[in-house]
Every structure is written in C-alpha cells, then in structure tokens.
Amino acid sequence: GGELLPxxxxxxxxxxxxxxxxxxxxxxxDAFVDALCxxxxxxxxxxxxxxxxxxxxxxxxxxxxxxxxxxxxxPSSGDPIEWEQARG
Numbered sequence: 536g537g538e539l540l541p542x543x544x545x546x547x548x549x550x551x552x553x554x555x556x557x558x559x560x561x562x563x564x565d566a567f568v569d570a571l572c573x574x575x576x577x578x579x580x581x582x583x584x585x586x587x588x589x590x591x592x593x594x595x596x597x598x599x600x601x602x603x604x605x606x607x608x609x610p611s612s613g614d615p616i617e618w619e620q621a622r623g
Contacts, residue, residue, distance in 0.1 A: 554584055 557563065563581030603609045 550587075557581070557584065 557580045599609045
C-alpha cells in the first residue's frame, strides 16, 4: 500500500499500453534483442508477455504463502480479483 500503489498503477497502465500495441500490430512473434543480457539474447514480444504474466502469478502465490506463514490474513485462493472484491 502507501506510496507503492500509485507506482503500481502507473506500471499497470504502461504494461497495458505495451500489450495492446503488440496485439494491435499482431507483433506476438516479432523478435528483439535485449542487449542488457550477458550475452545479449533475442526474445519475442509474445514470449516476454507470457513470461511476465506466468511468473508474476507464481511469485504472487509464493508471496501469499510466505505472508500466511508469518501470520497475515491471505485469501485462500490468492486470486487478485477476490482480493479486490473483498476490499469493496
């Protein structure tokens, strides 16, 4: 919460713009080179978006499990939609 929510909102809007642009251009299989990798590697836009979504879900579940172990109340499913609905 707190200061992070506006940051997450901005990141979510940027991610959505990028995903829509890729979809609208039909660029799922277009490749790009990530020069920050050592050595540089080639990826497709579709592969990267799939990676972000699937690994985000895995990490969310791992975090929910850890928080529950520490005594936090965590929804049983870890589904962000259920969390959002419970808030109001």
